[in-house]
Amino acid sequence: MPLQICIEFYGSVRLRAGESSMLLPADDIGITVGQALSSVTRRFPQLIGFCCGSDGALQPGFVVNVDGQLFTRDDSHRLLPGQTLLVLSADVGG
Amino acid sequence: MLLPLTVSAESQAVPTPGYHGRYLWVDLTSATAELRSISARDLRRFLGGSGLATYLLLYHGGANCGPTDAESPLVFSYSPLVGSPLTTSAKFAVVSRSPLTGMINDSLVSSAFALAGKRVGVDAMVITGRCETAHYLLVDGLRCEVRSAAMLRGRSCRDTEQALRKELGNEFQLAVIGPAGENGVRYATISHDGRHAGRGGNGAVMGSKNLKAIAVRGDQRVAWAHPLELQLAAKELSRRSFGSSTSKYRELGTAANLSVLNRLKALPTRNFQQGEFAEAEQMDPVQLAQDYHHTRSSCAACTIGCEHMYQPTSSTQGISGQPVRVEYENLFALGPLCGIHDVDAVLRASQLCDDMGIDTISTGGTVAFAMECVERGWLTTAPWLRFGDSHALLRAIELIGRREGVGVELGLGSRAFSVLLGPQAESIAPHVKGLELPGYEPRAAQAMAVGFAVGTRGADHNRSGAYQVDFSEAVDRYHLRTEDVHHLLETEDQAALFDSVIFCKFLRGVFADLFQDVAEYLRLVTGWEVTSEELRCTARRIVTLKKMFNVRAGWVPSDDTLPERMLQQSPIGNPQARITSVQLQDLVRAYNLARGWTAEGWVPSDTLRPLDLLDLVGDPSTVPQSS
Structure with a gap:
């Protein structure tokens, strides 16, 4: 089983990406949220300036969630293999 | 019949700009009819919208009579910003004592009725009494008339608007009720141009007055204190409203919440038995836009344009295939909550609710509750009501609107219906204070759980936006701490300001500092040198005023709770989503104390005095209090 992190897109991010998820390779120590988002923008450059910068920094109005549990805007937060990162509008609900 | 109008001398005084x-x-x-003055002091104390209307409702004895008694007031209130160039400000509040909860009920609705209603030359309209037969009220400037609505009886909201538009012309704006309002369904709505003052049954209050519709037209405009600066500020606000913080609403609408809440295990499913729905992704608006003809619309004077319409693919069961507005709340309530994944059926059910004039959340909540009662053998008179059966849902909605068959009981709402079915059913009825829960599983969103429990309107996500706290870094949504409750107060205070000033809450991500920004807009409109601190106090005053209304209406501390099942069980498949009665009561007590109330929730005079409320609510010692 390869070491991977799943990124799931919701709402306007999904609309722009045109896909609902992508997989990223990750080694034993994982990658940071910023590195994950950087990879996302390389695959989906249309997201640059929308939900994050090319450096993986989250734009205002967006938030990420790890495994449906932890909300964070900390781009140094480390994701471990097998974890899932949700990218979504910070305005959940309404 | 033309109504003779009495005009008080005070109402002729030069008003504050914006009013x-x-x-x-x-x-x-x-x-x-009478034209009565509102003092500048009261306008500044309560602003407009929900705040001003609550004040007028209390002043006119709304807490002292039954919701559908003839003398029960029904209040329509505009705001200082209505008619200004500020985006999303064309909104009005409808406030009454709720037939569903017996408590305060303030519903907000948008668009041109607010503009036309304010141009009548008033800041609010208080309607009391009862017509002998079905009539509509025509307010043409200050000329008031009641006209027979015999020909409109039993007609849908949409048909009623079309018929009156044909009779009166397009200059009149209309607020109407459907068959449900006429028939006293306790969660009947008031509709304007397909948008609804939806929650809590204002439509039933209007129906109890034999008032089928209200038509307004006018040409009285208010002055603005600083018109040039206001134009510039409005232009800048409009520009900011096009940014990424509103993209969700603009591009997909609130329906985008469905997949997210499902992923977070917070999507109420099958009468709150589960927090996930296997077919939720089929209802995601990205998918809907591929499967259905999709159009977009907006309210008057709005730059966001959050309304997304989808057209059912065929016409069945007498429901036309016209475009249907889809919001998260109708999608969740008529879909997963009832175990239904047939999107076409959910669209038709939404349209039917709109035509009948019933609140989609309470409809879905009550029907889902009945479906579970059938499943458990507690309701035997309507065995056809089954989870996942879209035909049963449509049949139930029709019966509710007509108050026929099991629709008589369903039209009472889940609380009153459950009382008829017994204690077991009462424990699973999905309401707080009688108002059905919206689409947030409270055990997986515990800030929202407290917001529901303490809500003056009952279980409500518009007067407490606590879900914003749950779905953020601020708290652990599965383990809320008493020190977290200040976040709830902030969302309630913000909502009170939004609903009174009035701005659409979908702008919330646009404001750098809501209270500061609104203070500046109010200065430009009214000329008041108002500060953010004053507005924070105003928001607290309005929240407390609603609470005092409820105290007058018979509120007791035990009303501030959740359905019994939610305090005893986790949703299936999510054992960490658990909150006990003791935990909830600790959080409610912490909330009450943070508000400056007693731990039980009574409001002491020491709190009323700095909020400048003593004169209105009288001596608080006349209501029961306990430390």
Whole structure:
């Protein structure tokens, strides 16, 4: 089983990406949220300036969630293999 | 019949900019109308919208009579910003004592009725009394008339608007009820141009007055204190409203919440038995836009344009295939909550609710509750009501609107219906204070759980936006701490300001500092040198005023709770979503104390005095209090 992190897109991010998820390779120590988002923008450059910068920094109005549990805007937060990162509008609900 | 209008001398005074400084009082029983003044002090204390209307409701004895008694007031209130160039400000509040909860009920609705209603030359309209037979009220400037609505009886909201538009022309704006309002369904709505003052049954209050519709037209405009600066500020706000913080609403609408809440295990499913729905992704608006013809619309004076319409693919069961507005709440309530994944059926059910004039959340909540009762053998008179059966849902909605068959009981709402079915059913009825829960599983969103429990309107996500706290870094949504409750107060205070000033809450991500920004807009409109601190106090005053209304209406501390099942069980498949009665009561107590109330939730005079409320609510020692 390869070491991977799943990124799931919701709402306007999904609309722009045109896909609902992508997989990223990750080694034993994982990658940071910023590195994950950087990879996302390389695959989906249309997201640059929308939900994050090319450096993986989250734009205002967006938030990420790890495994449906932890909300964070900390781009140094480390994701471990097998974890899932949700990218979504910070305005959940309404 | 033309209503003779009495005009008080005070109502002729030069008003504060942004306001007319007066309201229209109409008594349908005596067929009279009066133009009454509102003091500048009261306008500044309560602003407009929900705040001003609650004040007028309390002032006119709304807490002292039954919701559908003839003398029960029904208040329509505009705001200082209505008619200004500020985006999303064309909104109005409808406030009454709720037939569903017996408590305060303030519903907000958008668009051109607010503009036309304010141009009548008033800041609010208080309607009391009862017509002998079905009538509609025509307010043409300050000329008030009641006309027969015999030909409109039993007609849908949409048909009623079309018929009156044909009769009166497009200059009149309309607020109407459907068959459900006429028939006393306790969660009947008031509809304007397909948008609804939806929650809590204002439509039933209007129906109890034999008032099928209200038509308004006017040409009275208010002055702005700083018109040039206001134009510039409005232009800048409009520009900011096009940014990424509103993209969700603009591009997909609130329906985008469905997949997210499902992923977070917070999507109420099958009467709150589960927090996930296997077919939720089929209902995601990205998918809907591929499967259905999709159009977009907006309210008057709005730059966001959050309304997304989808057209059912075929016409069945007498429901036309017209475009249907889809919001998260109708999608969740008529879909997963009832175990239904047939999107076409959910669209048709939404349209049917709109036509009947019933609140989609309470409809879905009550039907889902009944479906579970059938499943458990507690309801035997409607065995056809089954989870996942879209035909059963459509049949139930039709019966509710007509108050026929099991629709008589369903039209009472889940609380009153559950009382008829017994204690076991009561424990699973999905309501707080009688108002059905919206689409947030409270055990997986515990800030929202407390917001529901303490809500003056009942279980409500518009007066407490605590879900914003749950779905953020601020708290652990599965383990809320008492020190977290200040976040709840902030969302309630913000909502009170949004609903009174009035701005659409979908702008919330646009404001750098809501209170500071609104203070500046109010200065430009009214000329008041108002500070953010004053507005924070105003928001607390309005929240407390609603609480005092409820105290007058019979609120007791035990009302601030959740359905019993939610305090005893986790949703299936999510054992960490658990909150006990003791935990909830600790959080409610912490909330009450943070508000400056007693731990039980009574409001002491020491809190009323700095909020400048003593004169209105009288001596608090006349209501039961406990430390």
